[in-house]
Amino acid sequence: MASNITWHPSLSRKERNEYRGQKGMTIWFTGLSASGKSTVATALEQHLLHLGLASYRLDGDNVRFGLNKDLGFSEKDRNENIRRIAEVAKLFADSSTIALTSFISPYKADRQTARELHAASAAGSTDEPIPFIEVYVDVPIAVAEQRDPKGLYKKARAGEIKDFTGISAPYEAPDHPEIVIKTHESSVEECVAQIVEWLQAKGLIELKSK
Incomplete structure (x- = not known):
């Protein structure tokens, strides 16, 4: 860490939550390429915004631009x-x-690091830790490979892409995700409803439909 820097305190998270009328949190989508992470995350973002809840999606491909x-x-x-x-x-x-984050994030250790970063967000303050909700998009690789909208699996099978998750690089499925959705068994709307119902049940969101 760089020296000669100082952390400057600001409003408490509790104050911001009260002013904005909602709680901040991270909903972390993980799963194979073509599992449906971005599709569900985009639909969830749209639904939350429609309900009057500020949300923003960070997508694996877009962030790399x-x-x-x-x-x-x-x-x-x-x-x-x-x-x-x-x-x-x-x-x-x-x-x-x-x-909302939509990343393959194939390694358990990396996802645990992300979780711990959020858990440590309350250190030295009276705030509660920032909620971290891991959503595992559980789709068999055969289904993901059959979808293959970008043709990446085909290229990986042909050896044109190195270190491709599920083919030439590992994907370590979560052991205890907060939510599991299966896009090969449920529609996008059903997956979004499942997530929203879970968030409501945990008291993380209050619906304020316009």
Whole structure:
């Protein structure tokens, strides 16, 4: 960590939540490529906004056009990719926004690091930790490979893409995700409803439909 820097305190998270009328949190979608992460996350963002809840989606591909354009797909670069996005998601959530992240995030250790970063957000303050909700988009690789909207599995099978998750690089499924959705068994609308119902049941959102 750089020296000669000082953390400047600001409003408490509780104050921001009260002013904005909602709690900030990170909803972390993880799953294979073509599992439906981005599709469900986009639909959830739209639904939350319609309900009057500020939310913003951070997508794996989109982030690599800017913030993480210097990173490749080696294990080391994947680790750094997830570390950066966890920090960004935490900042969004700290601002009382619902941050939605749609990343393969194949390694358990990286997702645990993201979780711990949020858990540590209350250190030295009277605030509660920022909620971190892991959503596992559980789809068999055969289904994901059959979908293959970008043709990536086909290229990976042909050896044209190195370190491709599920083919030439591992995907470590979550052991205890908060939510499991199966896009090959449920519609996008059903998956969104499942997540929203869980958030309501946990008292993390209050619906304020216009």
